[in-house]
Amino acid sequence: MEDPSSANPLGEPADESGLSRRKFLVLGTATAAAVASSFAARRLPAETPVAPLAAPTTETPWMAKLSLRVNGATHALELDTRTTLLDALREHLRLTGSKKGCDHGQCGACTVMVNGERINSCLTLALMHQGDEITTIEGLGTPQKMHPMQAAFVKCDGFQCGYCTPGQICSAVATLREIKAGIPSHVTEDLSAPAKLTTLELRERMSGNICRCGAYSNIVEAITEAAGAKDQA
Amino acid sequence: MKPFTYERAKSPAEAAAAATRQPTAKFIAGGTNLLDLMKLQIETPTHLIDVNGLGFDKIETTPEGGLRIGALVRNTALAADARVRRDYAVLTRAIVAGASGQLRNKATTAGNLLQRTRCPYFYDTAQPCNKRQPGSGCGAIGGYSRQLAVIGVSDACIATYPGDMAVAMRVLDATVETVKADGTKRSIPIADFHRLPGTTPHVETVLAPGELITAVVLPKPLGGKHYYRKVRDRASYAFALVSVAAVIQPDGTGHVAVGGIAHKPWRVEAAEKELPKGAKAVAAKLLAGAKPTEDNAFKLKLVERTLGAVLAAAKKA
Amino acid sequence: MKFDVPATTNPIDQLKVVGKSPDRIDGKLKTTGTAPYAYERHDVAPNQAYGYLLGSAIAKGTVTRIDVDKAKAAPGVVTIVSTLDVPKLPLGMRNIAQLFGGAEVMHYHQAIALVVAETFEQARSAASLIRVEYSRAPGKFDLAAEAPSAPLTGPAAPGGGDASRINRVGDFDGAFAAAAVKLDAQYTTPDQSHMMMEPHASIAAWEGDKLTVWTSNQMINWAKQDLAKTLGLPPENVRIISPYIGGGFGGKLFLRADVVAAALGAKAAKRPVKVALPRPMIPNNTTHRPATIQRIRIGADADGRITAIAHESTSGNLPQGRPETAPSQTKLLYAGANRLTALRLAVLDLPEGNAMRAPGEAPGLMALEIAMDEMAEKLGLDPIEFRVRNDTQVDPEKPERPFSQRQLIECLRQGAERFGWSQRNPKPAQTRDGDWLVGIGVAAGFRNNVLMKSAARVRLGKDGGVTVETDMTDIGTGSYTIIAQTAAEVMGVPLEKVTVSLGDSSFPTSSGSGGQWGANNSTAGVYAACMKLREMIAQKLGLDPANLEFADGAVRAGERRVSLAEAAGEAGLSAEDGIEYGELGKKYQQSTFAGHFVEVAVHSFTGETRIRRMLAVCAAGRILNPKTARSQVIGAMTMGAGAALTEELAVDKRQGFFVNHDLAGYEVPVHADIPHQEVIFLDEADPISSPMKAKGVGELGICGVGAAIANAIHHATGVRVRDYPITVDKVLNGLPELV
């Protein structure tokens, strides 16, 4: 096995290094930071094999230093490896516009755009998004300067309690792009033709965003309005 | 979720080797199934090997005239690929019938094949489940089993494989390409890839520990009309009660596989011989030996009628 | 302000702002992610720790041991509060199930421990290290099995014995036996979950023995009183703050475990603690709409006039729980001299059953309005005509009580016209569109208007701006906006000049949000406070309050015009008042009405149902803001579609819990399920209800729509399903044979 203290920043520090996991725990933050920064020093941390964990059930969190680009700004963070992108945004960057409705990919409230594509931020790890361009509802617009999709939601009353709304709006913006890019959906009849912007298509494509208040009918109107397109259905 | 260390694998062999060295390691691709299960501690890896950097994100034409789909190709990209839409429409149809736009943007070919059951007892760690905790019993048998399997079940487990994409791959006779830690590669016919639960429902595929999926290969196009008909309780963003993937030739022959009814995509070649005779004849052979529960017996009829819908559409087309 | 005589002309009738459809005043915040919900208050109570709840793994019994040693030793763990550390806490006035404390387990996923840690990840992980030992007790979980022996419930007549709990008018049995045409059918509705998008969440912070909670709650004052009672605090030491609520639907009417656990955790941790219920814990930890088994009997003469009508319902609940009052609308909706309603309540050891959007009417109409459709069919009458023939303008149980307003027939007629009802082939299963069988259905909607007192404080600032403060909540209903419209109307200022602050127990007590009572009552309370403020202004300026005109940011008396800014002066003016109701609610029956129209297509092979069109025509008094009111109605129609087609908490009758306890297993409608929805409001103003002349509308939309869908499915296929939800398996057997 290679010298683990240098080669294995995120794996278990080997016993020979004198930094057992137990001690790591006892030493606390200073060591955690040291370990984490050595991780941060490596873009691809595990170029060399990782040693088996000595005590796989121990609760000691592993910290990772990372930087996230959110809404055009770069943020340096030191996070428990377990932190989801959603929790990094909400709890660490305090960008609470992205909502947690289920934490299991079942509602869409956490929808954000990563490199322009919508994803559920609750089902991805923050540390898997270094170098990505993340856009949240806060990055689309502000109360003073709203994105046309946000304005259309207000105009068409495409929300009620507002909790699913940031996810709906991010999803809607990305949906229009997906249609433009010709990505087919479950209701696309002709797979050889470009996808159309119809209410049927919008409804299917927006189905990963649940609105329990039931604003669906208005949301589709808002998206249609923002798309500046007439229904072709 | 238990603490874990994390690495980005740089080569397939390295990834496989890392996984073998650490029995409690897991690959992570899109993460949409793994993280879901880790939050509930149904999966408790102590090390994650991120395979996203391995470059398996391409769809290439094979010398045989088929397609090699990289293990990391996202569901969205696969469904949208012009070749797939043209020659393997059943695959596009199956993928876009699954999950949501957001999930499909993350979900990968390999991850989708390996997604675990949605049995609600498997998901509730306070309940017994032989798949989650071998030997603990099966909560679903005698419990609420409406979504669960009607065929190929065992006394230990009646869960289904819940995915859509694999059902289409089954109809297309895809093969799964892998690499093991020692560098050996193999091609596994999709028919053999998923296992029936038997007495070891926790062993869901024939993959060896640490074995990495690198690609899924489709043989040359079958031609014919392609259908993926998914029946679910709501119109979208729901798992199948029953789904039928079919490729039907102008002469009425073809291939059919069914999802939502077994621990693997369900295809019976002998049943396909009955295609010209109609849905009832096919379903009778396809479902021979079915052992439904009271909750899910309706799936037998639903399979028959969904097949009927597909065959009627094929006839019209 | 006491409201005990019908309203006459008042400032609201100007309808310069009220009755219009401005955008929601909180819209910019909600659409930009800047409206703060409970769990997100990083701006308050510094040094918050994360709490994670552990739920019971058994449905009934006792916790015999909780071993927290391992969890306590886990990194980052600040403290752990287990249910065995806390004595059984007094129940809030409105709680049935124990929220926290003591060894007894009353239902699955009852909160039994809270881990408080530095991070969410640490708290969640440590929670799994807690080892719990239970002693299981046998429980009752199967409503159908308990129903035959379920006792009657409700008030008994003095000396009348148990049978007197059956509510009778005339001689039902005789009339039913003699009726020319009869229906006797059983209907069932399942347990349902609110599944509001924002999980129950709270941040609790102590300052000495004073507790502040940022939470998500529909009824601020109830939460305050019940939290104080539960924790043994004087109410004045408890402050509840809940300005934005990510949906409630009745699920956030009451104090829940997140609040209590956060408070106990914060006490133990000696720092603020925040707790959200994990989604998979919500259906079993909180309340749900209880399942019902309903029997409806209707007898009519050959002309289709109802002579006898009976509606009985059985539901289950924990001991001390209440029944789901499914027959309630049947007391009022249709005429008929001989009537019977009854409720039976079984004891079940499932989680607590309680209010969910339109408790009573929602499941009740799902049954009654199928029964009406079935009767019409038996009579060979058009279902609308059958309803028209049995309209009543008075309370059929107490004919001396008229309805304050009742335009049900008009709703049905206008809806029929708009929907193209006259094109309907009375014979079912006649219309095809390719592989789809197409049908349309109708149902009446009905929900009572509830009067609750409600107070507010209104301040006039030196800039002429008006600020309203009330502990009213906006759960998506549009309270912010309609309250601003009310204040703008009465004070004669533009909407932009009004600031509305809600959801804080330091504000005057309002009606809160529930039972579709929020809009009418809370705005009436604001109206009262504004009228008082007008009086104060008049007094200050020495003007006769009777002859004042408030308009354009000024008050005018004859030639004299004083701007409100000037009237306010440097110190500003502040008035507090509320609305209180007299006997009008007793003298008149106040209800809201709707005609629901639905077109469905049912796949002739697979039995999948797709809703193609939905229309609701509503008569609900004055509509304060047609835009937000319409949203309320379409939202409720959507929830009704879920109830009709997909929603069911599946009960494991051995283990006693709801099995499909997350948002993947419990299927609420998604975008693809819901077509464009149309809503028409009849032009009404009901002077009996309040000075606003408005009534509730937030629940009317769910009332009846499920049956309209069921009736449309019947019309499309000829298959009559009486057990909700109407999933493919229930229609499959009645579809055309495969060839």
Ligand SMILES: Cc1cc2nc3c(=O)[nH]c(=O)nc-3n(C[C@H](O)[C@H](O)[C@H](O)COP(=O)(O)OP(=O)(O)OC[C@H]3O[C@@H](n4cnc5c(N)ncnc54)[C@H](O)[C@@H]3O)c2cc1C
């Ligand atoms: C609410 C919800 C609804 C859904 N609905 C549907 C649906 O209707 N139909 C459907 O088909 N699916 C559905 N899904 C499932 C979804 O498609 C899967 O979660 C997804 O496809 C998994 O892909 P992934 O790349 O994210 O996998 P991951 O979560 O990254 O991995 C899944 C598993 O595969 C392993 N793995 C990943 N890559 C490799 C590799 N290269 N070699 C070996 N092992 C590997 C991982 O270790 C893990 O065990 C749904 C999911 C959710 C959350």
Ligand code: SF4
């Ligand atoms: S059916 Fe299988 S997955 Fe479900 S509880 Fe039984 S063993 Fe577990």
Ligand code: FES
């Ligand atoms: S919070 Fe991510 S999908 Fe619900």
Ligand code: FES
């Ligand atoms: S606005 Fe409340 S859930 Fe969509």
